[in-house]
């Protein structure tokens with residue numbers, strides 16, 4: 001596979017006496033679906049927060065597409081192609097599903113539409129937003145108020161809003177959280193359809209989804225990557241199974 005789009009080297013972070021990221025090295029290959037799993041409190045969200053810019057590492061570097069982004073603010077990372085799925089709280093419930101995606105596209109790429117006259121600009125944004133909704137299977141919900149979508153549909157909408165920013169790397173922190181069994185299956189299909197078109201770094205507790213989707217799985221325990229590899233290798237790794245005793249079932 002191609003060069004890594006994301007490289008973490010010697011990343012460290014502590015909260016007081018608690019070391020939450022303990023020398024993490026990680027490379028996400030372009031075009032891959034790369035999952036990070038680990039027991040509760042292993043430091044997965046803290047790691048994603050450092051990549052997204054919501055938390056600052058104490059040491060180490062974060063390289064996105066060859067550029068050191070370690071000290072950059074969130075908006076600069078977003079400009080360089082890093083997208084984190086919007087939280088449901090960022091969805092405007094009174095706006096249509098389509099308009100939510102159009103607003104995300106406009107917010108990110110407003111300047112690239114500046115040469116369009118307003119009607120053409122609106123058409124271009126609407127077409128782009130519609131394409132993102134088609135990608136996540138929400139095209140038939142385009143004109144419905146976002147507030148009226150089901151929980152699973154809102155999660156799909158968040159992904160569409162992130163896709164509208166044309167990310168080089170999409171960070172997904174627990175996209176299946178709170179979804180029903182059917183919604184999880186649908187979201188798994190949605191993410192499967194993104195394979196090869198987008199590079200995804202996924203934190204997810206739903207092990208069936210992770211093992212179905214991931215090309216590579218990194219296992220984080222107490223802030224360290226204890227194992228990394230293809231799902232089949234991770235599934236049978238004795239250290240991984242020991243770390244998961246009493247936690248989620250590994251399929």
Ligand SMILES: Nc1ncnc2c1ncn2[C@@H]1O[C@H](COP(=O)(O)OP(=O)(O)OP(=O)(O)O)[C@@H](O)[C@H]1O
Pocket residue numbers: 015018020038039040041042043044045046047
């Ligand atoms: N802002 C903070 N201040 C202090 N401690 C924190 C902070 N954020 C996280 N922690 C602690 O760091 C540890 C790792 O938390 P984190 O949320 O990154 O783990 P996680 O692997 O995402 O957990 P989960 O699977 O339960 O979501 C936990 O012990 C948590 O209590």
